[in-house]
Amino acid sequence: MELIQLWLNDQAVTVSVGTSLLAACRAAGLTLPTLCHLDGLTPVGACRLCLVEIAGCSRLQPACTTAAADGQRVHTHTQELLDLRRMAVELFFAEGNHICAICVANGNCELQSMAVLVGMDHSRFPAQAPQRDVDASHPRFTLDHHRCILCTRCVRVCDQIEGAHVWDVAYRGEHCKVIAGLDQPWGAVAACTDCGKCVDACPTGALFRKEEGLTGKQPDPAGPARLRLARDQGRWWIP
């Protein structure tokens, strides 16, 4: 295994070639906030919470989609980055309808937790209060677009782990949304295997099991990594 050395906040870190900056940061004990990233799925760099500063690079780069390089000098927690991360979370809250008090994921929501992590006590941006749909056509699950942050975890887990590829992203700008099948009601999409992996991967209350409307959502974000480990290395980890 070829090793490289880089500098994270002036601390030398050695990782193997091909390691992402996010993985290198975690190996070094640094906490970077993430929402779209999920271990076991390919990274997409959608949420912009893990942006870092790389010396010699004029633009900030998402740590999840950037490979660690030999001799790289990276800063992860400058005041500018902290301010930008808080702003990104504030924009998430302003962009959708995230009303924690009435949400199935209240207390179990990664967006809610990110707000705590970045120190957001209010959003400086006016709430857009978009008028979106709720798709309750599936017999077991519901998709509430008001709470969707377009992280695409559901899209990726369905494609890469379940192999069904029920979900896609359609439309542009403020109309952008995840769609089932060819923009059909979820319950009408025959490709869906009813496995629930999308629900378990969803970081917010956008996807939930119908009974969780009463009990509160209990997601399983470690599922994809568990299945990858089992399939790729034949190692099983029973939680």
Added chain:
Amino acid sequence: MRRLRLATVWLAGCSGCHMALLDLDEEWFDLVERVEIVYSPVFSDTKQFPAAVDACLVEGAVGSTHDLALARILRSRSRLVIALGDCAVTTNVPGLRNLLRSPQRSGAEAVLDQAYGALADLHPQHPQAPGLLPALLDTVLPLHAVIPVDAYLPGCPPPLPRLRLLLEALMAHQLPRLDGDALLRFG
């Protein structure tokens, strides 16, 4: 030492934040040694918002002309204004009517049509009492959208440790420093 002149105000909210304040129970016996409540829907019977308030806790979003007028008055007469709870900070549940707007009618008209029209048994009509009933604003707004706010205390309602920290800070004539799950979480 002079007691902290504290006001609490209830705008468009469910009063849960005030119930949470009341849930400090017997702690208030000690608190009133250091806090003078000069205006509050639950702790006092004063009708006019007084002058020279040290700190004003505001529960609720801004949803009516009454809320807007009171918000401006309390800001002009209070040294510190604190948005108390998710409704004041984010509009929360009262802000749900913002989703009901359409090109034809505002969210306010939509809820009035539903409550006093569609659900009326005998005489469907919007309540009409100029000067008595405040008009609903077209859009429900968080407190900081209409007046400058000095501190935000999220929570629905804010848990007691958060309220304690806030009151302790205010009694020391400071603003609370909020971080971590126990002190900062919405919902």
